[in-house]
Amino acid sequence: MIPVIMAGGSGTRLWPLSRTAFPKQFLSLGFDSTLLQQTVQRLEGLNCTTPIVITGEEHRFLVAEQLRQVKYSSSILLEPVGRNTAPAIALAAFKAMESSEEPPVLLVLAADHVITDREAFQKAVCSLEEEVQQGKFGILGVVPTHPATGYGYIKASPNGLDLSPVEQFIEKPNAALAQEYFNSGSYLWNSGMFMVRADRYLEELKRFAPDMYEVCQRAMETTDKDHDFIRVNEEEFKKCPDNSIDYAVMEPLSAATPDSVVVAPLSAGWSDVGSWSSLWEISEKCESGNAVLHNGNEVAQTILRDTRNSLISTCDRSISTLGIKDLIIVDTKDALLVAHRDSVQDVKEIVSAIKKSGGIQHQHHREVYRPWGHYDSIDNGERYQVKRITVKPGAKLSVQMHHHRAEHWIVVSGTAKVTNGDSTFLVTENESTYIPIGQVHCLENPGKLDLEMIEVQSGSYLGEDDIVRLEDKYGRS
Secondary structure, rough: EEEEOOOOOOOOOOOOEEEEEHHHHHHOOOOOOOOHHHHHHEOOEEOOOOOOEEEEHHHHHHHHOOOOOOOOEEEEEEEEEOOOHEEEEEEHHHHHHHHHOOOOEEEEOOOEEOOHHHHHHHHHHHHHHHHHHOOOOEEEEEEEOOOOOOOOEOOOOOOOOOOEOOEEEEEEHHHHHHHHHHHHOEEEEEEEEEEEEHHHHHHHHHHHHHHHHHHHOOOOHOOOOEEEEEOOHHHHHHHOOOHHHHHHHHHHHHHHHOOEEEEEEOOEEEEOOOHHHHHHHHHOOOOOOEEEEEEOOOOOOOOEEEEOOOOOEEOOOEEEEEEEEEEEEEEOOOOOEEHHHHHHHHHHHHHHHHHHHHOOOOOOOEEEEEOHHHHHHEEEEEEEEEEEEEOOOEEEEEEEEOEEEEEEEEEEEEEEEEEEEOEEEEEEEOOEEEOOOOOOOOEEOOOOOEEEEEEEEOOOOOOOOOOOEEEEEOOOO
């Protein structure tokens, strides 16, 4: 069985913690590991091969680094553009068929779900295997815990933990219908987790969406291997229609060929963490119903007085509350959200307003991750910017130059190997060097500990697009 992990998406409903460049699948959200890491960790014990992770160009290094942190390897398949789940799974199916003598079974998972009962999840997965090996399509249907209106439903007349043929896929219902479905006991939530043989998926995709099949086939005929990443043909893939696996394959298949799709009921503490209110629901709470997330900084103090049923997420500042209830408070280094728990579904409207105003807080955090480490823009003003830079051991920034800014580097800890024009030399703690405008330069960490630096930029333009890369070990242009 080959896990196929879908790690795309922007996760705007968890703004300001989730950003376009750092969406929710790469966040820990109060857990010991990130959602992506949890997704691969819950596969331990199943008979699986190396996963195929599907993501975009922008997130490729985040995927590679987070998997490295938990000692997992994977094939990282890069989508040139997002075209929804049906084409993404097709790319993975073509890739899986390349290296398998027998048609492999694909276990399609989302990278941004929470499942608290790993044993129950694995039992549900295993219950589908025999039917899927015989050519059927399998889906994990979550046993509802309340009449939710935010999920699609599957009508299947579930009986305990027994498999059931899918009778109907149903769109997100209104409140009255959701209550009716919940009361009947004959409906499950559509989790978006599937199991299917790779050849069967491609066969039915060709049957119901031939244009999509042909585009994905051509896109996979000419792939490029770049370090840990597999790039598909961008020109071809951009021609692909945009559609989900539900609409493109699952719904027409179940309608045309009854009993061809089976569902396994899943009761495993599942959540798609689709909003701040859903995160509050699954988080550990105090006696007053409050959940506090420190996001890696346990030093930041949180003082709650006369506060009930709220979620408080801190970054590096102390937060105190007094006389409130049912609120969501999310503090980051560059943005603060205060919302009622009943209104958090509208967070995406705030993100839209930021986009329209020309802001960047929907795209990046103040702290930005790169394949060589990360930097934090700690201060800026007219014609200057100050960054705190961390370079991982053995990592190297690109050989580059800038047209509009000069840079002054001060080493705080560790040792920097600096190329400044024609000279290459070491800069150690409490030492500094100056890079003039237009000078070709490079920074490298030759040591075994993190290199910590302060960079002071000065000039007429300080944007990240004023970087002319001449050479880069990570393949960036």
